Amino acid sequence: MLMNKIRSSVLLAIFLAVQGCSGGESSDSSGSIPPNVVAPPDEPSSPENGSGNVVVTNLSSQPSQTESNFFPPASFSYKGVAEIDQTITSAFTNYTYTFHVYLPPEYQQEPERQFPTMYFTDAEWYREFQYRVIDFEARPLIAVGIEHHDRRGTDYVMPGAQSYHLFLTEELIPRIESQYRVLDGERTLKGDSGGGSQTLISMFLDDQSPPVFKYHMAFDPYITGLGNIESLMAQRDTTLMHKTLVITGMRRGFHSTVAPFVDRLESSSLMELNVYHAVYDLDHQDATWSSFSNALKVVYGE
Numbered sequence: 001m002l003m004n005k006i007r008s009s010v011l012l013a014i015f016l017a018v019q020g021c022s023g024g025e026s027s028d029s030s031g032s033i034p035p036n037v038v039a040p041p042d043e044p045s046s047p048e049n050g051s052g053n054v055v056v057t058n059l060s061s062q063p064s065q066t067e068s069n070f071f072p073p074a075s076f077s078y079k080g081v082a083e084i085d086q087t088i089t090s091a092f093t094n095y096t097y098t099f100h101v102y103l104p105p106e107y108q109q110e111p112e113r114q115f116p117t118m119y120f121t122d123a124e125w126y127r128e129f130q131y132r133v134i135d136f137e138a139r140p141l142i143a144v145g146i147e148h149h150d151r152r153g154t155d156y157v158m159p160g161a162q163s164y165h166l167f168l169t170e171e172l173i174p175r176i177e178s179q180y181r182v183l184d185g186e187r188t189l190k191g192d193s194g195g196g197s198q199t200l201i202s203m204f205l206d207d208q209s210p211p212v213f214k215y216h217m218a219f220d221p222y223i224t225g226l227g228n229i230e231s232l233m234a235q236r237d238t239t240l241m242h243k244t245l246v247i248t249g250m251r252r253g254f255h256s257t258v259a260p261f262v263d264r265l266e267s268s269s270l271m272e273l274n275v276y277h278a279v280y281d282l283d284h285q286d287a288t289w290s291s292f293s294n295a296l297k298v299v300y301g302e
Contacts, residue, residue, distance in 0.1 A: 056266045059278035059298070063290030070132040071289075080104045080135050084127075088175055090167040093160070095151060099123065099172070101180070102131045102143040116186035116300075117142045117176065119168065119213075121156075121195030124149060126288055133293055139300060142180055146172070148195075156194035158227035161201040168202065169212045188215040188299060192287050193254075196221025196247075203243060204232040211242055217295045220250045220287035223257040233268050241273040246295040248277070253284030 070076070081103045089096040100123055106113060120130065123145025134143055148155060155164035168189070176182065191199035196218035203216045226232060245265075249258035262277045276298050280290045 053271045054266050054268060054273045054275060056262060056275045056277055059276055059294065061279055061281065063280045063282065063286070064293035066133065066289055066293060070129055070136065076132050076135075078131075078135050079138070080107070080131075082131055088172060090163075090171055092163045092166040092171065093151070093155065097151075097167075097172075098147040100127050100145045100147075101176070102134060102145075103180070104134070104138075104140045104142070106140045107142070107181070114181045114183040115140055115142045116183045116188070117144060117180075118188040118190060119144045119146065119172070120190040120217075121146055121148060121198060122152075122192060123147045126192065129288065130292060133296070137293065137296065139296060141300070142176075142182060144172070144176055152194050156191075156198040156222070157225040158201065161198050161225075162205060164198060165202045165205045169206070173212065185210055185214060187213045188217065189213045190217035190219075190295075191221070192219040193284065194222045194225055196287075197223065197225030200226055200245075200247075201232065203241075203245060204236055206243075207236065207239065209240070209242070214243060215299045216243060216245045217291075217299070218245065218247045219291040219295075220248060220253045220255075220284055221258060222254060223261050226261075229261070229264065233264075233270065236270055238269045238271055240271045243272070244274045244276070244299065246276045246278075246291075246298050248287065248291040248295075249279050250282045250284050250287055250290070251279060252282065253287065255279055 082100060083103065084100040085098060086101065087096055087098050104115065107115065118141055120126065120143065124147040127145040130145070131143060134141065154160040173187070189199050189202055191197070199216050199218045200221055200223075202213065206212050223229075247258060247262060249255035259277075259279070262275060265273065265275055276295075278291065278294065280286065282290050
């Protein structure tokens with residue numbers, strides 16, 4: 001089981017905080033839960049509609065299997081190193097963010113090696129869990145978690161998300177890449193709920209070639225926070241995205257808005273966008289625990 005009684009009270013607190021930001025959007029309340037999606041075919045199929053090149057692959061409905069000791073307060077012994085409580089002040093958002101960096105054991109063992117980077121939101125909630133999963137699975141990547149607190153209602157919705165995107169790309173990433181040995185062009189941006197909304201907004205705003213972020217992960221994202229979805233998509237139109245998106249929906253969370261959004265992507269005129277979509281028969285607060293390890297497999301392999 002992904003959840004247990006030890007974690008239930010903590011997860012409930014997280015859920016209430018996330019709902020406070022998202023406005024408490026819910027999904028299917030009919031009491032009849034439709035069947036989960038089936039395992040993907042051997043090869044993803046091309047979209048039937050639209051003039052673009054968006055390929056959607058439906059992932060298995062089986063959520064990630066995680067160990068209970070990934071979640072505090074159980075003990076965990078890191079093989080890598082977590083450098084915590086660094087700060088950076090943004091000229092774009094006029095806010096000082098606390099961020100934390102995980103370095104895999106190979107970072108010290110192989111001093112000439114460069115590593116892919118993952119940036120993720122809401123580190124005050126998800127840092128410990130995600131660092132433990134990365135460490136346990138021996139993923140050789142640098143993970144950067146940013147805390148947000150009362151900034152969630154500003155940084156995760158338009159127009160504030162545009163300033164936050166500039167903070168990421170013009171301030172935080174240069175800071176990280178001047179301080180650590182990173183593999184150029186191999187960046188991932190990950191978010192949950194409202195943070196997932198920001199991840200999707202950044203996906204559209206990221207119009208550099210090659211893109212700043214090659215991979216995006218959005219777990220049960222708050223789609224309403226995207227603002228004018230059509231306008232954001234239209235800005236990209238038929239330009240090349242060169243991106244991979246892993247997006248998940250919880251049936252008792254935001255699945256009812258995530259699924260139509262995936263359909264809209266598939267029928268759009270966006271170019272070179274690979275979408276991996278999973279639906280889990282779980283609640284909104286289960287999004288990170290159910291999605292994270294599976295998403296790592298999509299982006300970084302088994």
